[in-house]
Amino acid sequence: SYEKIWLVVAILLIVGFISTVTYGATAVGIDMVDDEGGTVNASALDEDPRFSEPRVEQVGDNEYEAYVIAQQYIFNPDPIRVPANSTVTFFITSPDVIHGFEIVGTNANTMVIPGQVAKITVNFNDPGEYGIVCHEYCGSGHHTMEGSVVVQ
Numbered sequence: 001s002y003e004k005i006w007l008v009v010a011i012l013l014i015v016g017f018i019s020t021v022t023y024g025a026t027a028v029g030i031d032m033v034d035d036e037g038g039t040v041n042a043s044a045l046d047e048d049p050r051f052s053e054p055r056v057e058q059v060g061d062n063e064y065e066a067y068v069i070a071q072q073y074i075f076n077p078d079p080i081r082v083p084a085n086s087t088v089t090f091f092i093t094s095p096d097v098i099h100g101f102e103i104v105g106t107n108a109n110t111m112v113i114p115g116q117v118a119k120i121t122v123n124f125n126d127p128g129e130y131g132i133v134c135h136e137y138c139g140s141g142h143h144t145m146e147g148s149v150v151v152q
């Protein structure tokens, strides 16, 4: 009968709708975090080999690694000093709340999430001072949260 057909069609539509939603959620995922840099215990950064001493390390001829802590309301170290024509990989994490890390005038732009290590690599060819700004609202001092990269 027509009633039976419509009932089946309605059920198929519902099943199809539910599986589309489920598939969409699992296939697309909500994984905004670039996990290349790995994870870290946000409440024990002082015991972490990468973050116990925020610093810039030379790791190759023109290659540097910067271990940076973003916290209310500073970036450490500040300034980050590197020579001109260097490639710098930044590892950035936060002990408190979500911050942003944007190097003005470059394409470096990431969220900094407690427990996660953001990793971005930037080439600095020209000497100069590049501002770092926090572009995620992180509290009353957010607008004052700035740092810099000094390329010499």
Ligand code: CUA
Pocket (backbone or CB within 6 Å): 071, 072, 073, 098, 099, 100, 134, 135, 136, 137, 138, 139, 141, 142, 143, 145
């Ligand atoms: Cu840190 Cu806004």
